[in-house]
Amino acid sequence: MVGNKNPWWATKNKNRWATKALTTLQRIKIAMIHNMYHHNVLRTVFYLFCLLLSLSFQSLHAECDLPNLKNVTGVSVALVIGNGEYQNGRLKHAINDAAYMARTLKNLGFEVIHKTDLNSNDLNRYTKKFSDCLKQQGGVGLFYFSGHGTQITERWEQRNYLLPIDNNNILDEINVKQQAFPVQTLLDRLNGANNKVNIIILDASRDNPYYGGNGGLRRVKHSNHWIIAYPTLENQTVVDQWHTNHSLYAEQLVNAFNTAAQKCTRLRNIFRQVRAAVKNASGGVQLPYTQYSLRSPFYFGSCPKVLTVMTNKDRATLLINGRNHGIIQNRRKRVELPAGRYTVQVEKEIGGRYLVFKQQIDLQSDQELDAPLDPYPSVGSYSAQPVRGYPKDRTKIHKISSIAFSPDGRYILSGGQGSKLWLWDSRSGELKRTFYGHYDIVSSVSFSPNGQYALSGSRDQTMRLWDVHTGRLLHTYRGHRGIVRTVGFSANGHYVLSGDQKAVRLWDNDRHRFIRKFRSRGSVLSAVFSPDGYSILAGSKDDKMRLWDRDTGQLLQTFRGSAYFRSVTFVPNRHNRIISGQSDKTVRLWDVNRGRVERTFYGHSDSVWSVDVSPDGRFVLSGSRDNTVRLWNINNGKTLHTFKGHSDDVYAVSFSPDGRRILSAGNDGIFLWDTETKTQIARMMVFKEGEWVTVIPTGFFTASNKGGQKLSIRFRGTELRNNASFYNPDLVKDRLIGE
CATH class of the missing domain: 3.40.50.1460 (Rossmann fold)
Known part of the structure; x- marks a missing residue:
């Protein structure tokens, strides 16, 4: 062996320890660099945090x-x-x-x-x-x-x-x-x-x-x-x-x-x-x-504007921002004012009683203001009111095919022409939200039992699930054959149904999956869950109404008629009774156990499109092609009142959850009625340009930016040239909440 030469295993071991030492030093160096990097990152994050905090305080x-x-x-x-x-x-x-x-x-x-x-x-x-x-x-x-x-x-x-x-x-x-x-x-x-x-x-x-x-x-x-x-x-x-x-x-x-x-x-x-x-x-x-x-x-500078105040009483007093501007002669007075906001008041004493008109205006250009001194007529029939609001062009109104109250009565959901759904505030008359997603007419709408979701069926052969509060589309149920004419939630909200051509389809609403199909020999026009949710009722074009077991799909009962079953629903608190609206101009009360008609309601002069029953089960509501809405006594079949005001078909009707109000809708918009006074509360319309308006019988209205331009106000039969003085959301709100 040569003197100092190490054996091969010793050389290998020495190299191994040297390699380990070098590796350790490298790791220490990398760790130091890593720590420095993290220190810099933390310092940068802290600086950014302080900057954002500073900006937030600013x-x-x-x-x-x-x-x-x-x-x-x-x-x-x-x-x-x-x-x-x-x-x-x-x-x-x-x-x-x-x-x-x-x-x-x-x-x-x-x-x-x-x-x-x-x-x-x-x-x-x-x-x-x-x-x-x-x-x-x-x-x-x-x-x-x-x-x-x-x-x-x-x-x-x-x-x-x-x-x-x-x-x-x-x-x-x-x-x-x-x-x-x-x-x-x-x-x-x-x-x-x-x-x-x-x-x-x-x-x-x-x-x-x-x-x-x-x-x-x-x-x-x-x-x-x-x-x-x-x-x-x-x-x-x-x-x-x-x-x-x-x-x-x-x-x-x-x-x-x-x-x-x-x-x-x-x-x-x-x-x-x-x-x-x-x-x-x-x-x-x-x-x-x-x-x-x-x-x-738009004009720059102090340009005087001409305000022309017109009233229906001669020699009334004109006050602007509390300052007396004299007597109105010949029912008209012109006043020059700088551009700005003013409170205009017209008043006159007649027989010891003051008649007062008061309105706030934003005067930016020459303006005519109609100031009638009797804008609050006594309650009576709608046609007897001296002030009325009409759409200037009825062909521009979106036709409404379906309506529903939210479970708490706060909101109204409507669907129809224009491939959209519209959510209204029933207390202010304002259009709160528009739902976009369908590609054809919306034929049916429904609220979930908790009011958080909505369903819609359409001619685009889909049913869609929406978040009511955001308007977001949550799910689209596909697979239908033909128009989806009817949709609905079960009482617990876990199931939904849809009716299309010759079938009712049951879906799991939690998992958004199809469960089963209930066949019908005619196109399904209306379908609902029973109050307990275990049965499904459907009316169709083959002049029959069918009742199925939800879980097994078994056909429990077939009700035979002599006309289309356009609308069907159960009577609350009397699950063995059904109300139907039919194309032979009648409304019928059916006994589920016997499978036959118990009572027929006569009075409409044309096909009945929609029916509903009051929450207490005492009254029946129907809307017809004869342009009327009828309120019936369910116990004797007699008409209690006929609501007149629609100028075309009434496609949908609905009771409010407390039964005090009813909705009716059709080709001329949505009408809200009072069941106690039997008078109209308000009328809601959406126009094809996207504008909307809610008008009350006294002519006052609330509207979108240009919605008021779609409305014609007539005072004692004469159309007013400027209806700006009737824009009054506060009065509309008072009317809607019953004050």
């Missing part, structure tokens, strides 16, 4: 807290910002221009928020405060920014940003997105304010917004009631060099505002004049750019 102070805006509404608000002391170089005119604009707007009646040299957090905070004030006031909003702006490519389109004064760390578009203020955020906030009109002036088309960056702004995509203006064309910049104290654009803009305030100028024309003035003064070098999306003409 947002708490972003609410509108201007003392001059307390207890008032309709005030015009302006946010004027001048950013001049930028880290990469001072701007010559920005701060002066902003101060000049702030003074001008204050003199014109704006409540002005004037700020200078804002960083990114301040820009975010004050634009939020600005939008909150506009949301509170609902008046005109004006945003003016003088400083640096830029545009970057974001999601395949150009987006505009306003730069804070701390722009030294803005080196590229990534930094712009992280540190600058997005114009889109401002637009989104103003959109949420839902105020009258917004004027957005971005005097930010300057060169060198940041190191290596390009100035100039891009066209903004929007469709609200706005004007957006730049000092020059898209993608171009201007140089502050012509005037000592102010930029050319700001000076011409202020001059135009001051002139417009004196002459009452249309807003669009103001910016046209500015464009022409700047072009002339710059020799055609600078051409301001303006985007318009005004939905209606």
Whole structure:
């Protein structure tokens, strides 16, 4: 053996220990790096948390807290910002221009928020405060920014940003997105304010917004009631060099505002004049750019508006905001007023009793106000009322084929033409939600026993399950043959049924799976669960009504008639009795045990489309093709009352859960009736353009933004030219809740 040479196993062992030592050192190094990384991550997370916490506290102070805006509404608000002391170089005119604009707007009646040299957090905070004030006031909003702006490519389109004064760390578009203020955020906030009109002036088309960056702004995509203006064309910049104290654009803009305030100028024309003035003064070098999306003409300045008050009593007294404006001669009086909100009151004493009309109006243009002094007639038949509300075009109303009260009576669900469902608030008359998803007419709707879900059947051959509170589609039940004419929940909500061509289908509503089919020789027109949920009843076009066992599918009873069974239901508290509505103009009471008719209700002159039974089982309700709704005594079959008001087929009827009210629906909308006074409470209509209106017999109504335009108000047979004075949601609410 050679002297110091180790055996092969010793060399191998030595190398192994050396390898282990090296591996251990590497692991320690990796662990140290890992710990350092986690330390940095934690430090970064902590910094971001503090930043978010700071922003959240700032947002708490972003609410509108201007003392001059307390207890008032309709005030015009302006946010004027001048950013001049930028880290990469001072701007010559920005701060002066902003101060000049702030003074001008204050003199014109704006409540002005004037700020200078804002960083990114301040820009975010004050634009939020600005939008909150506009949301509170609902008046005109004006945003003016003088400083640096830029545009970057974001999601395949150009987006505009306003730069804070701390722009030294803005080196590229990534930094712009992280540190600058997005114009889109401002637009989104103003959109949420839902105020009258917004004027957005971005005097930010300057060169060198940041190191290596390009100035100039891009066209903004929007469709609200706005004007957006730049000092020059898209993608171009201007140089502050012509005037000592102010930029050319700001000076011409202020001059135009001051002139417009004196002459009452249309807003669009103001910016046209500015464009022409700047072009002339710059020799055609600078051409301001303006985007318009005004939905209606808007005037700048103190333009007097003409209010014409018309009433049905001569020599009545006119008061506006409590101030006496004299006697109304010849039932008409013209008054000139500044634009604003007013309370108009007309009153007259007749035989020791005061007749009073009172209405709040928002006067922004010349307006005629109908002020009848007897808008509250005594309760009587609907046709005898001196004031009535009609749809201007009946062909524009969505036809309703099915209706249902929620179990607590708070909501009304309707479905029909237009492939939609509509959820109404029965206490206010407002349309709360529209459900989208079907592709054809909705033929049937139903609430779940807990009121949280709804079912709908449609001509698109599907049944759909919805979340009532969100309008979200939860599930679509497919596999039907033909129109799904009827749907319903079991008493416990675990099962649902649907009726289509020649079959009733049973589904597990918890697992959304098909269980079994109950065959019928004719198209199923109506189907319901028995009150205990263990039986299923269906009426069909083969002149038969069938009763099946839910769990076995066994046919328990067949009821033979001589006409279509269009609507069938069980009598509450008397499970062995059934009510049917048939195409032979009759309503029938059936004995389940004997399988035969116990009583026939005569009175309708055409086919009966729908029937329902009161919760206490004492009364029967029916809707017919003869345009009437009848209330019957179930014990003797006599008509207690005939509700008249529909002008076309009545396809659906329903009792409220407490039995005090009834619904009827058809080609002319939804009618709500009082079972005690036998009078109409309200009428609800949805129009094909998406607008809606709820009108009460006295002519007052609540409606969507343009819903009132679909309504014609007739006073003693004469159509009023302006029905704005009858828009009164409070009176409608009082009528619906019974006050």
